Amino acid sequence: MLNQARPAIVSMLLFSLLLGGAYPAVVTLAGGALFPGQAEGSLVRNAQGEVVGSTLIGQVTTGPQYLWPRPSAAGDGYNAAGSSGSNLGPLNQDLIDRVSSDVAAIREYAPTGDIPPDAVTTSGSGLDPEISPQFAALQVDRIALARGMEASAVSAIIAENTSAALLGFIGQPRVNVLITNLALDAAQPQATTTE
Amino acid sequence: MNWQGWAEIALTLGLALALGWPLGIFMSRVWNKESTWLDPVLKPVERLFYSASGIDPDKSQGWLGYGASLIAFNLFGFVLLYAMLRLQGILPFNPQGFAGVSPDLAFNTAVSFVTNTNWQSYGGESTMSHFTQMVGLTTQNFVSAATGAAIAAALARAFAGNREKGIGNFWADLVRTTLYVLLPLSIVLAVALIGLGVVQNFAASVTATTLDGSSQTISVAPTASQLAIKQLGINGGGIFNANSAHPFENPSPFTNLITAIAINTLGWAAFFAFGRSAFARKEIRALATAGILILGAGAAVIYAAEAQPAPALVAAGIENPINMEGKETRFGIASTAAWAAQTTGASNGSVNGMHDSMMPLGGGMAMLLMMLGEILPGGIGSGIAIMVVMALLSVFVAGLMVGRTPEYLGKKIEAREIQYAMVALLVVPLSTLGFSALTVVWPGGLDSLFNPGSHGLSELLYAFTSATANNGSAFGGISANVPWWNTTLGLAMLLGRFIPIVAVLAIAGSMVNKPKLAPSAGTLPTTSTLFIGLLVGVIIILGALQYFPALALGPIVEHFQVLEAVAAN
Numbered sequence: 001m002l003n004q005a006r007p008a009i010v011s012m013l014l015f016s017l018l019l020g021g022a023y024p025a026v027v028t029l030a031g032g033a034l035f036p037g038q039a040e041g042s043l044v045r046n047a048q049g050e051v052v053g054s055t056l057i058g059q060v061t062t063g064p065q066y067l068w069p070r071p072s073a074a075g076d077g078y079n080a081a082g083s084s085g086s087n088l089g090p091l092n093q094d095l096i097d098r099v100s101s102d103v104a105a106i107r108e109y110a111p112t113g114d115i116p117p118d119a120v121t122t123s124g125s126g127l128d129p130e131i132s133p134q135f136a137a138l139q140v141d142r143i144a145l146a147r148g149m150e151a152s153a154v155s156a157i158i159a160e161n162t163s164a165a166l167l168g169f170i171g172q173p174r175v176n177v178l179i180t181n182l183a184l185d186a187a188q189p190q191a192t193t194t195e
Numbered sequence: 196m197n198w199q200g201w202a203e204i205a206l207t208l209g210l211a212l213a214l215g216w217p218l219g220i221f222m223s224r225v226w227n228k229e230s231t232w233l234d235p236v237l238k239p240v241e242r243l244f245y246s247a248s249g250i251d252p253d254k255s256q257g258w259l260g261y262g263a264s265l266i267a268f269n270l271f272g273f274v275l276l277y278a279m280l281r282l283q284g285i286l287p288f289n290p291q292g293f294a295g296v297s298p299d300l301a302f303n304t305a306v307s308f309v310t311n312t313n314w315q316s317y318g319g320e321s322t323m324s325h326f327t328q329m330v331g332l333t334t335q336n337f338v339s340a341a342t343g344a345a346i347a348a349a350l351a352r353a354f355a356g357n358r359e360k361g362i363g364n365f366w367a368d369l370v371r372t373t374l375y376v377l378l379p380l381s382i383v384l385a386v387a388l389i390g391l392g393v394v395q396n397f398a399a400s401v402t403a404t405t406l407d408g409s410s411q412t413i414s415v416a417p418t419a420s421q422l423a424i425k426q427l428g429i430n431g432g433g434i435f436n437a438n439s440a441h442p443f444e445n446p447s448p449f450t451n452l453i454t455a456i457a458i459n460t461l462g463w464a465a466f467f468a469f470g471r472s473a474f475a476r477k478e479i480r481a482l483a484t485a486g487i488l489i490l491g492a493g494a495a496v497i498y499a500a501e502a503q504p505a506p507a508l509v510a511a512g513i514e515n516p517i518n519m520e521g522k523e524t525r526f527g528i529a530s531t532a533a534w535a536a537q538t539t540g541a542s543n544g545s546v547n548g549m550h551d552s553m554m555p556l557g558g559g560m561a562m563l564l565m566m567l568g569e570i571l572p573g574g575i576g577s578g579i580a581i582m583v584v585m586a587l588l589s590v591f592v593a594g595l596m597v598g599r600t601p602e603y604l605g606k607k608i609e610a611r612e613i614q615y616a617m618v619a620l621l622v623v624p625l626s627t628l629g630f631s632a633l634t635v636v637w638p639g640g641l642d643s644l645f646n647p648g649s650h651g652l653s654e655l656l657y658a659f660t661s662a663t664a665n666n667g668s669a670f671g672g673i674s675a676n677v678p679w680w681n682t683t684l685g686l687a688m689l690l691g692r693f694i695p696i697v698a699v700l701a702i703a704g705s706m707v708n709k710p711k712l713a714p715s716a717g718t719l720p721t722t723s724t725l726f727i728g729l730l731v732g733v734i735i736i737l738g739a740l741q742y743f744p745a746l747a748l749g750p751i752v753e754h755f756q757v758l759e760a761v762a763a764n
Binding site: 004005006007008009010011012013014015016018019020021023024026027028030031032034035038039040041042043050051052053054056057058059060061062063066070074078079080081082083084085086087088089090091092095096098099100102103114115116117118120121122123124125126127128129130131132165166168169170171172174178181182185 | 198200240268271318321329330382395400402404412435436443505508510512514515519524554645672760
């Protein structure tokens with residue numbers, strides 16, 4: 001076994017330099033040069049240059065003039081330093097109670113209309129940046145009322161920010177919440193002040 | 196369920212298999228030391244490894260020597276990684292200032308990454324520094340995968356050889372697989388993934404001021420570089436706690452498709468590489484056919500299970516009560532079902548949705564796919580090696596039934612090989628069920644479970660299945676970062692990795708000495724549909740018989756409880 005020691009130690013150290021040092025360095029340099037925005041985290045900045053979020057990371061929004069995201073199990077909700085699903089099993093009473101209270105909360109602003117499953121379930125990451133087009137549609141009247149906009153104008157902005165499934169069958173159609181909210185603010189800037 | 200979902204599942208599984216074919220030919224050339232188009236760049240690096248380490252790459256080792264080299268390399272890899280984890284606090288690239296990790300977590304994590312399991316008792320973004328993630332974990336992502344590939348290379352030589360002594364050189368197999376196969380593919384995939392949205396930088400985190408005016412801390416990391424090898428090397432350990440459900444690791448359906456293919460494609464490539472190197476392409480094609488049939492059936496069961504009415508949604512009166520708990524909007528149930536089958540059929544263990552929140556039969560099928568031995572296609576090389584062991588067993592069983600001489604790929608199968616095969620196959624249920632039973636009766640063992648009732652037992656069973664099978668996925672509610680769980684899961688990973696490896700190398704050592712026989716009238720054909728059926732039967736019966744009683748107490752009973760709950764509404 002002793003004659004195995006030198007190749008084991010030397011090759012492991014060389015591998016650590018090559019794969020643990022050079023490889024991530026090359027990838028970071030190449031990625032940063034070719035795709036700086038993505039490498040940085042797809043951040044969105046406002047006119048003052050402050051970061052308002054990442055298009056890939058959901059955030060809590062509670063103002064009625066904004067699209068709201070799915071429930072989140074990451075910390076107190078959308079804790080982007082501690083991603084997590086709920087891990088509740090299908091028969092867990094906590095899940096059953098949570099879903100029924102989420103349904104009640106949605107019914108306060110959308111008394112009618114089918115509630116889609118994503119509206120009352122937490123995502124795997126707890127950071128889901130997107131919702132289904134059906135969940136977005138449920139929120140149109142609330143947003144229109146809060147902003148004094150036509151419902152059709154709100155729907156149009158949502159439709160512009162809806163992505164289809166890739167090639168029509170890979171993944172799901174979805175609406176990016178932060179991008180849509182920024183588009184709503186851009187369409188009607190005065191509504192950004194909280195009423 | 197809809198046609199889109201079925202089409203997506205078929206495409207993902209099919210593309211991974213199809214891409215494995217050309218990659219397998221390349222992998223076989225690398226194992227056989229044939230020339231490749233990467234030689235001008237990589238030959239000098241390869242020579243540097245040999246000269247610095249004092250290795251003669253052309254010296255063919257006997258199975259004991261090959262095994263000793265493998266164990267020595269993995270042992271030192273473990274020691275180095277354990278030291279890095281313990282000393283994390285004083286090592287560089289630690290902008291968040293994370294302290295060294297506890298002894299039991301360091302043991303568990305070091306074993307986990309050295310054994311290609313990537314079980315994670317910790318949340319990445321809240322525990323590990325950039326240094327640990329890169330120099331420690333990313334490095335092991337590569338070399339543990341190459342260790343698995345080496346087993347298949349050695350076994351292929353054993354079947355190809357005619358009365359020979361050596362089964363190849365471990366160091367050459369390790370270095371060549373890493374440099375020529377894993378590294379170039381990882382660089383290309385990592386850079387492509389950055390372009391598609393995966394984050395890659397060394398900042399501590401980003402602080403955003405949200406539209407609501409509150410502050411959000413967003414963890415970032417050198418993600419793409421580890422993500423690429425985590426998938427290609429069939430490792431599975433995420434930078435972030437949510438793994439490939441995290442939008443920074445898997446931002447879109449397109450990245451999901453690419454990384455899902457990457458979970459399986461080098462596993463299949465090792466099948467085809469084995470076929471080419473062992474001069475047994477047709478026979479290995481039969482094994483791959485059996486594998487993809489079982490994997491496809493597993494994916495179909497998971498998809499169907501997740502489309503069933505979820506009790507919580509039914510109770511709340513949701514019109515379309517599909518189980519979106521723990522799943523991302525962009526993926527939905529079809530992408531998550533395909534991924535769940537691929538990650539458990541291969542010994543990957545990354546997840547793009549939370550398995551703990553799956554329907555009972557969905558999570559149960561994920562568990563069963565691991566219990567079948569990680570051969571669908573399993574890890575790179577380790578999968579085909581155990582699949583060949585299954586084939587030996589099938590030929591042996593058929594030989595007993597019809598009185599033919601059992602031989603496979605031109606080598607006689609005798610009592611000794613079957614004994615080694617049984618050691619490789621039986622250690623897995625022994626560890627899985629043994630540690631599960633021990634934990635149930637151990638004081639405080641059940642305190643780590645998160646969900647009550649039968650689902651809690653499923654959490655426990657899933658954990659030891661995943662660890663022993665070197666998969667690494669989890670029913671994530673479990674709080675495994677306590678000494679009992681870290682220690683027992685670490686031992687399960689070691690048993691499930693190295694005992695089958697030694698047994699397979701022993702089979703290789705025994706086979707390589709035997710004369711290569713030409714097939715005769717008495718040889719059982721091992722390329723026929725009949726043989727594929729027999730092999731599928733052996734795999735499923737072995738898996739089902741060993742685990743059915745345990746599964747009956749977990750997912751199966753929970754399934755009937757779900758049916759009852761849904762009917763009550």
